[in-house]
Every structure is written in C-alpha cells, then in structure tokens.
Amino acid sequence: MPSNLLWADKYRPKDLSLLDYHKEQATDLKNLTQDGDFPHLLVYGPLGAGKKTRIMCLLREMFGPGVEKLKEETMSFTTPSNKKLEILALSSMYHIEINPSDVGHNDRVVIMDVIKNVAQTHQLNMSSQKDFKVIVLTDVDDLSKDAQHALRRTMEKYVANCRIILCATSISRVIPAIRSRCLCVRVPAPTEGEVIKILKNVASIENVNLTDELAKEIAVKSERNLRRALLMAEASFVNNIRQGIPKPDWEIFIQKTANVILKEQSMQSLASVRNNLYELIVNGIPSEIIFKVLLEDLLKPCDSSVGANIVEEAATYQYRSVQGNKEIFHLEAFVAKFMCHYSGLVQQMMEFF
C-alpha cells in the first residue's frame, strides 16, 4: 500500500464486511446485491459519515475488485444552445461516477447524456454476473429542479440496463418523485465512541501514540465527521500536537468577523465585515456554512428573546441567498439586521436601508 496516502484514504474499508460501524446496514446491503432486481439507491447522510465508502464496497460486492481500477476522464457535452461543457468523470468497467452540479444549471444536459448513452450502448453478456451498469451521481441535493425532474421518467425507462446510485447530504432538497423511485439508505454519522475507536485503531497500526484525551477531543471537534477526524489526527501527529487542536483557519476567520460585528455596530464596521465576507466567499466557503457558523458566534452573547429574533433573520436571509445569485448581499443584509437588533438602536439604523 503506498504510504503517501492520507490516513483518511489509506484506511478506507474496501469490503462491506470490514465496515467499522452500522454493521447491520452493511449486512443488509450485502443481501441486496444477491439478486439483480433491486431498485435504484439514494444514499444520504452528513459529511464524513462514510456514504462513499459504503457505495464503493457495495459496487465491489456486486462486480468484484475491478471496480477499483478507476480512470479519470474529461467528458464533453453540448447544450441545446451549443454551449460546450466539460466535466470530470471517474469510471471503471462497471460503473461511472460524476458530479453533475459541477456544471451548474446545465446539470440536466449532463445527466441525460450520460444515462442515455450508458443505457443505449449497453451490450448483453451472459458471462457477467450482472447485466446492468451503475451510474453514481454525487451531490444530488445540489441538482437543479430541472435536472431532478429529468431524472424521473428516465430512471424508470432505463432501469433494465442501468442502476443509478444517488448520493446526497440532505434529502430535503431531493424532490419526492425521485425519493419514491429509490431505496433510501440513511447513513447517520458515527457516534463519538465509534470515532474514538477507529482513531485508536488507526493510530496503533501506524504505531503512533494517541492518548484517550486527544482522541476524545478530536471526536468532538470533528463533529463526528470521520474524514475530518482522521485528517485532524494525522495533522496532530505530523505537527506533534498533544492537545488543543486548532480550529480550521476559516472558522477562526469567521469568529474574528463576528467579533468585529459585536464590538461595533456602525457603517464602518459593516464595511469591513463586508470585506471579510467577500474573502470567505472567494475562498470557496459555501454561504450556508458562513451563515451557520456566523450565526452561532453571534448568538453567544444574546439572551433567548433577542436570539430568537436573530435566528429568524438568519433563516430569512439564508433562504434568500439560495434564491438569489449574489450571496454577499444577503449575508451583508443579515449582518446589518443583526446590528439593528443587537444595538437596540433600530431607529437610527433604519437609515441604512
């Protein structure tokens, strides 16, 4: 095994029977592969809960180790309006994996092209155990509604030739019509105990010392995101940290921003906050995360009644930020609203708007 892999990748279980937690589910998935007539799958759960690992194990169970011989390819598509699109795909002889939301609102074109291609170029072969191929679509909760609707009938029409495995963090955004066409597999985050156990296990194979306290600290700070926990553990080992794992830079940056807001509620302060928000967006931090972390930091000094109002504002503006296409406006509007509530100088502040 090449040793330059990150722990998070190096210790990814490859077989359903080797999965460390949700063992009953792993057995269930194994049963599922026994016959070829199972429905499409929708695997969902929080980040770092092991969805992808489970999917790969499942594919391996169905097709054998060949699914690990992956090729990376750039696929190109043409939209009806003659725009050229490119997207990265990972494929083996048995399956193909794409993240259609990489191409934004043109995701529909990509999905349709891939599915129809796979379904139509399929050749029958009796020697293989399964006579269908698998299309893995990741981040389906980010798919446009258009793309999701396009999947509906397509999923039914081509089901004999290809199975689709959808992967999502939250299924609230997946339209019910798709959910009812799939076997939905819920993958909850591992418990703190399970995270600790896995960390200790990896540490012992790597022959490094991981104290109980540090393992516990990592489990908590990673918010039970196993991938993040393993990255943290490896980093703390590399940097020789025994306790007090630092937060990620962007989280510290948001915290600083919150401090600016709490310290002074004024036009100047708002202007400098705006720069910070821009900085975060430019660095690829999703606005949903910015909203969430900022809200938490800002709520800390508030009592429940002011807090409730602030949550209400955040809920409104975060929702609007998804509707519109300039996230910065809505983040900034939320900050301004917060300043109003927080300083209690509503009248004076209304001049902002």
Added chain:
Amino acid sequence: MDFFLKSGKLGDASSSTKSSGGSKAVKKPKLVPWVEKYRPKTIEDVVEQNEAVTVLGECIKGADLPNLLFYGPPGTGKTSTIIAAAKQLFGDLYRQRILELNASDERGIQVIREKVKTFSQLTASSVREDGKPCPSFKIVILDEADSMTYAAQAALRRTMEKETKSTRFCLICNYVSRIIPPLTSRCTKFRFKPLNECMIFERLTYICKEENVICEDVTLNKLVETSGGDMRRAITCLQSCAKLKGKGVPISIDNIIEVTGVVPDKLLIGYLEVCKTRNLQSLQNYIKEMMLEAYAGSQILEQLNEMVVNSDDYTDKQKAIIGEKLGTVAFRLLDGGSEYIQLLDLGCAIIKAHNI
C-alpha cells in the same frame, strides 16, 4: 466515458461481438425492480381510476379517442395507464405509433414544432401486423408536462390543432394548474386520485405471494399507511425491505420504519422538550445532534406537525403560531434553505409560543 462504454463485454472476450440484436435464444429475462415488473400490462390491471380506464376501454373496442389530460399525485398510475392502453391498441406497432416525450427530453418550442410535426405526418394504416384492426391515429404522450415552459405549451397548442386528424395527445402532470388553459380546454381531463389503502394492500399482498415475501398483515398495513396513496412508493418500499433482509426473513415493522425514513418519536419529543426549556443554547446543541442522524427535514416537519396539532400541551393560539412557522420552514427547506437554521427558526417560534 469511452472506457466505460466500450467495455460492454465484461470478461469473456470470445463471446459474441455485437450480439445484442441477434441471439435471442440465450436471452434470459432481465432482472428489473418490482415496480417495473408489476407495472400494469393491460388497462384491466390498473387499480381504481375507473373513469380513465372506461374511456380507454371504449377506445380499444373501436371508439374514437379524445385528447387526454391525466393529472394527480405520483404513483397513481398515470404513465402506466396510457402506456398499457397504447400497447393494447397497437400491439406490435406500438413503437411506431407513440411518441413519448418526458422531462428528460428536449421540449423547447422548436422541438415541439418539428419533432411532433414530423411524427404526426407519418402515415399510419388501420391494420396491425397480425391482421387485427387498429386505430389509424398516433399518440403523442407528453409525460411530466408541468415541467414544460409556457412558451412550449403555447407552441403545442397550435400543433395540437393542426394535427387533430392524425394524432391524439395525452398530457400527464402532477399539477394541472401549471398547464395553460388553452391546452386543458382541448383535452378531456381525468383526475388520478391517491389510491385507496385497501387497494394498495391488496396489490401488495398479491406481490408478496408472487415473490415469496413473508409479511404479516399488521406490518403490511403499516407500510400501506406510510405510502400516502402512492403505489410506487409502497412497492419500492416492500421490495427494499424484502431485499435488505434476504430471502425467507419476515419483514418487521422496524424494517419498514427504517426504509421509509420515519423519524423515531423519541427524537421529536426531545426536540419539543428542549423548546420548553426556552434555552437557545441547548436547542442549538440538540438540533446539531439531530442533524447527524440524517433524517429528512421534510419528514421531521411532517411528524412534528402531526404531534403538535394533536397535543394537549398547546393552546389553539400557540398551535397557530407554530403552524404558521412550520409552513414557512417546510417551504424553505424544499427550496434549499439550511436544515439547521430552519429547524432552529422553528424552535424559536415554539419558544415564543411558550412565552405567550
């Protein structure tokens, strides 16, 4: 992708190149999920939906067919009904006589005008290959028509008028309000109602027998209950439970709860209890933990609604406040709102309701 596509021959290289068309002898039946396997083959197999079935039945007996509009919630048999009818009408000619366009196909104005027009103008005879008579018209099925733009719908209207002699149209949608009135007024409308629970139960019992699934009546009833009149959902769920547990293992209520994604009451009661303490910090922590269990936000809201409405812990006024927020939050969730923030907002509304 080429790598993936060209590798249709898996393993054995000596086996037939391009044999897909010819060698019918070795063809084993394709394994398809139960929803497809048990899709009605004839209109007699369609459960309920009597009005549509009667009209199509008349047509199969030789009457003329009006343009049709089927509307209603998912999994009630809209697509199945028209496809089954078309197969009965045209027999082997089925493929030449219908044009099925759904949301996955390009359906802009241009396509509607050209593709549909070309299709309509093909001549069609009134005898089948097996010598039986069949109607001399063709059918254009526009499935999921509510996702067509208004402009495309308008273009369709003109095409529909021009091609009345040779072509019938069948529009299918969930929401009839999204179809422009000039189109709806040209069609005979049929509402597909959510299926009766007894009917679903009966169908599932039949499938259980065919597939050797062991499932007690109470368990099956629970499954039917969670399906909300959606046959597709019910069948998919039945198959999921059966396949996950393996052959010969009886399906339990717990299996059904897991597969349908029903949230355990404990988790929801906990949420309402935390709201009672009116402590924002504990509410935040609780929701974070709850999110890690990965239950669908929409499901959480649906069950919370049920709980609050039926609870004696809240006055009518409090219920009204909570209900209003529930509506807003549910709507925002489906449209991309953050689950954490929206559930927190709902919690705050419940706290406010406790404070009045």
